[in-house]
Amino acid sequence: MTSALLLLADGRFPAGGHAHSSGLEAAVAAGRVSSLSTLESFLLGRLYTTGLVTAAFAAASHHAAAHPATSTAAAHPAAQGAAAAHLATPSGAVEGGSVPRLGDMECAAGSEVLLQLDEELEARMASPATRVASRKQGAALLRAAKMVWPGDGYGLLPQRRDGVHHAVVLGVTAAAAGLSCAEAALIACYSQVTGQASAALRLLGFSPYDIQRLLAQLAGQCDAVAMAATAHAGKDPAELPMFSSPLADISAELHATWEVRLFAS
Amino acid sequence: MHPETVHTHPDPNVDPHSALHHHGAFRVGIGGPVGSGKTALVAALCRAFAGELRLGVVTNDIYTTEDADFLKRAGVLDPQRIRAVETGCCPHTAIRDDISANLAAIEELEEELGQLDLVLVESGGDNLTATFSRGLVDRQIFVVDVAGGDKVPRKGGPGVTAADLLVINKTDLAPMVGADLSVMERDARARRGDLPTIFLSIAQDRQAVKVADWIRALLAHEH
Numbered sequence: 186m187t188s189a190l191l192l193l194a195d196g197r198f199p200a201g202g203h204a205h206s207s208g209l210e211a212a213v214a215a216g217r218v219s220s221l222s223t224l225e226s227f228l229l230g231r232l233y234t235t236g237l238v239t240a241a242f243a244a245a246s247h248h249a250a251a252h253p254a255t256s257t258a259a260a261h262p263a264a265q266g267a268a269a270a271h272l273a274t275p276s277g278a279v280e281g282g283s284v285p286r287l288g289d290m291e292c293a294a295g296s297e298v299l300l301q302l303d304e305e306l307e308a309r310m311a312s313p314a315t316r317v318a319s320r321k322q323g324a325a326l327l328r329a330a331k332m333v334w335p336g337d338g339y340g341l342l343p344q345r346r347d348g349v350h351h352a353v354v355l356g357v358t359a360a361a362a363g364l365s366c367a368e369a370a371l372i373a374c375y376s377q378v379t380g381q382a383s384a385a386l387r388l389l390g391f392s393p394y395d396i397q398r399l400l401a402q403l404a405g406q407c408d409a410v411a412m413a414a415t416a417h418a419g420k421d422p423a424e425l426p427m428f429s430s431p432l433a434d435i436s437a438e439l440h441a442t443w444e445v446r447l448f449a450s
Numbered sequence: 451m452h453p454e455t456v457h458t459h460p461d462p463n464v465d466p467h468s469a470l471h472h473h474g475a476f477r478v479g480i481g482g483p484v485g486s487g488k489t490a491l492v493a494a495l496c497r498a499f500a501g502e503l504r505l506g507v508v509t510n511d512i513y514t515t516e517d518a519d520f521l522k523r524a525g526v527l528d529p530q531r532i533r534a535v536e537t538g539c540c541p542h543t544a545i546r547d548d549i550s551a552n553l554a555a556i557e558e559l560e561e562e563l564g565q566l567d568l569v570l571v572e573s574g575g576d577n578l579t580a581t582f583s584r585g586l587v588d589r590q591i592f593v594v595d596v597a598g599g600d601k602v603p604r605k606g607g608p609g610v611t612a613a614d615l616l617v618i619n620k621t622d623l624a625p626m627v628g629a630d631l632s633v634m635e636r637d638a639r640a641r642r643g644d645l646p647t648i649f650l651s652i653a654q655d656r657q658a659v660k661v662a663d664w665i666r667a668l669l670a671h672e673h
């Protein structure tokens with residue numbers, strides 16, 4: 186499913202990401218990022234904290250959507266395959282009977298876990314501004330995902346007017362696109378790092394070649410963090426990683442009060 | 451062919467370029483280069499439609515709140531009816547390639563204020579190539595100004611050639627900058643064919659009467 190992976194990971198996928206610097210604008214204004222080496226430190230610091238956390242939540246959300254049956258002890262293991270096939274199939278494309286539908290119990294278990302994941306991720310974000318940004322991006326991704334990969338799986342997501350956290354929507358979207366859990370985690374890490382790097386390019390006028398070289402150098406670590414995050418799929422949501430960076434939380438709060446800012450976060 | 455077997459298109463007059471169908475307010479995008487008078491036009495339309503239409507405004511200034519704050523200060527529209535969208539240094543992306551934040555802002559306005567008749571979406575000042583996605587707006591107005599030089603219509607670009615309405619603003623400045631309005635009119639017609647062009651001085655016409663009338667005609671056609 187490589188093409189679907191590239192499509193969802195592409196910065197051109199219309200899910201609102203271009204308006205977010207994920208803390209980079211605030212770090213630039215504070216003088217903490219001003220050169221390629223300080224940018225590298227920033228990207229790595231965020232990759233191993235929020236990057237790992239959001240990737241773990243994306244993987245766990247993918248798992249909850251694709252294998253809701255394993256989310257409860259009572260569930261029937263045979264439902265797992267059905268769930269995955271069901272999510273990868275646009276609704277209405279299958280005539281009744283040819284592919285088993287998700288049972289009510291599996292659906293209920295899946296939505297319960299996704300609700301917990303959304304709440305657990307909320308608890309890991311100290312900054313209200315960061316929560317808002319994450320929910321807004323989740324809502325934007327869901328809007329695009331439903332049109333690009335239609336399916337019933339989105340119905341498992343909590344109903345919230347302010348949006349579900351981006352990582353949770355990402356996991357469910359990846360499942361709907363037929364991607365794997367590991368690919369959901371990889372997109373979370375990759376889009377965080379590339380989104381911040383692209384904001385740095387726009388704010389600091391780096392050479393695009395320098396930025397791409399830096400991203401190429403970080404690729405191995407990005408893969409490694411995604412792999413570590415994938416291992417958390419299927420765990421109790423409360424047990425997922427909880428790294429944070431207090432300075433980023435404080436900066437996000439300050440950023441939200443600026444009168445003049447270029448990025449939404 | 452026997453009359454009964456004639457295969458007719460369900461709607462033979464349908465415009466293949468027409469906007470995606472959506473419920474809710476009629477949406478008009480206002481784009482154009484920096485400083486050409488987009489916010490001034492929004493303010494003029496707010497004055498023109500006060501008490502007549504239920505209005506909402508979404509702004510996309512590169513500096514988040516600049517346009518929204520101007521409209522609030524000008525007192526032409528209740529601040530509740532104005533939403534500002536951040537564009538991350540890419541005003542054209544927010545109106546064309548990735549319209550999600552603008553769609554969300556319009557939906558928020560409609561949710562909070564109830565049914566609206568008209569939503570104006572002002573793009574951040576950009577260049578001559580910026581246009582709105584048909585997924586975001588029903589019609590778009592491109593605003594250029596006389597002070598930018600009478601060569602602008604000749605240069606063309608998708609804004610000038612394809613916008614549903616071209617507004618050439620600040621005609622009051624023409625003598626000061628040595629711009630020839632007849633040249634602009636001729637070039638605009640050459641570029642735009644039958645599409646309309648309106649010359650305007652918002653400084654003198656505080657309600658942009660001709661533009662307001664153009665929108666009224668569209669709304670009447672909608673209903």
Ligand SMILES: Nc1nc2c(ncn2[C@@H]2O[C@H](COP(=O)(O)OP(=O)(O)OP(=O)(O)O)[C@@H](O)[C@H]2O)c(=O)[nH]1
Nearest residue numbers: 483484485486487488489490575619620651652653
């Ligand atoms: N002389 C003259 N000045 C005008 C006219 N219309 C607008 N202006 C002035 O032009 C300047 C820019 O107008 P705005 O409405 O802010 O332009 P804008 O296109 O919204 O600008 P950005 O949002 O920054 O791209 C302001 O100082 C207006 O007062 C006009 O018809 N004549």
Ligand SMILES: [Mg+2]
Nearest residue numbers: 488489511517
């Ligand atoms: Mg303006």
